[in-house]
Amino acid sequence: MDILSIGTTIVVPIVQPIGTTISRPNRSHLLGRQYVVPIGYDVSKGTTVIINVWSIGRNPKYWDAPEQYLPERFLDKKIDMLGQNFALLPFGSGRRRCPGYNLGLKIVRSTLANLLHGFNWKLPKNMKPEDVCVEEHYGLTTHPKVPLEMIIEPRLPLHLY
Numbered sequence: 113m114d115i116l117s118i119g120t121t122i123v124v125p126i127v128q129p130i131g132t133t134i135s136r137p138n139r140s141h142l143l144g145r146q147y148v149v150p151i152g153y154d155v156s157k158g159t160t161v162i163i164n165v166w167s168i169g170r171n172p173k174y175w176d177a178p179e180q181y182l183p184e185r186f187l188d189k190k191i192d193m194l195g196q197n198f199a200l201l202p203f204g205s206g207r208r209r210c211p212g213y214n215l216g217l218k219i220v221r222s223t224l225a226n227l228l229h230g231f232n233w234k235l236p237k238n239m240k241p242e243d244v245c246v247e248e249h250y251g252l253t254t255h256p257k258v259p260l261e262m263i264i265e266p267r268l269p270l271h272l273y
């Protein structure tokens with residue numbers, strides 16, 4: 113069974129459709145209560161199940177060298193990011209999937225393109241890319257443990273900014 117349980121939060125790396133309510137006559141402590149069963153795990157009806165997308169993204173079962181920052185891994189990969197491939201769920205899946213995904217993708221792409229087009233980017237103090245700390249601060253959303261410092265220089269004629 114491909115399921116982790118952390119404290120009282122049920123974390124399901126890959127989930128199948130939830131909805132089957134079953135009775136479990138062989139388990140007396142469950143009698144009289146209703147349970148739904150994602151991949152065989154008993155969950156009391158009404159419980160909020162949090163899908164641990166962070167853990168899915170770092171699972172070597174689904175990703176080669178998951179701890180490495182390799183954006184080029186997506187170049188030859190036919191993977192849907194809108195909820196059909198559960199290994200990659202940046203916008204969630206199903207009826208409550210992010211309705212702003214199209215705008216989100218456009219904002220991220222145009223912001224990144226403008227920053228790269230408009231500026232030269234350097235690391236300070238002869239730092240090398242491998243010296244950059246990529247540790248994370250755990251939370252509801254993930255932040256870098258150490259702020260990234262960069263030296264940026266305009267690379268376009270000033271009237272274009």
Ligand code: HEM
Pocket residue numbers: 201202203204205206207208209210211212213215216217220
């Ligand atoms: C790259 C940018 C974005 C990312 C990564 C993102 C990601 C997400 C995720 C993971 C969810 C939860 C989906 C689920 O529960 O299955 C969500 C929900 C939502 N997002 Fe986004 N989002 C982005 C941009 C936006 C934008 C630009 C808007 C609006 C203009 C937006 C509006 C919403 C709303 C309203 C929900 C709640 C949907 C619901 O609960 O029915 N998002 N988003």
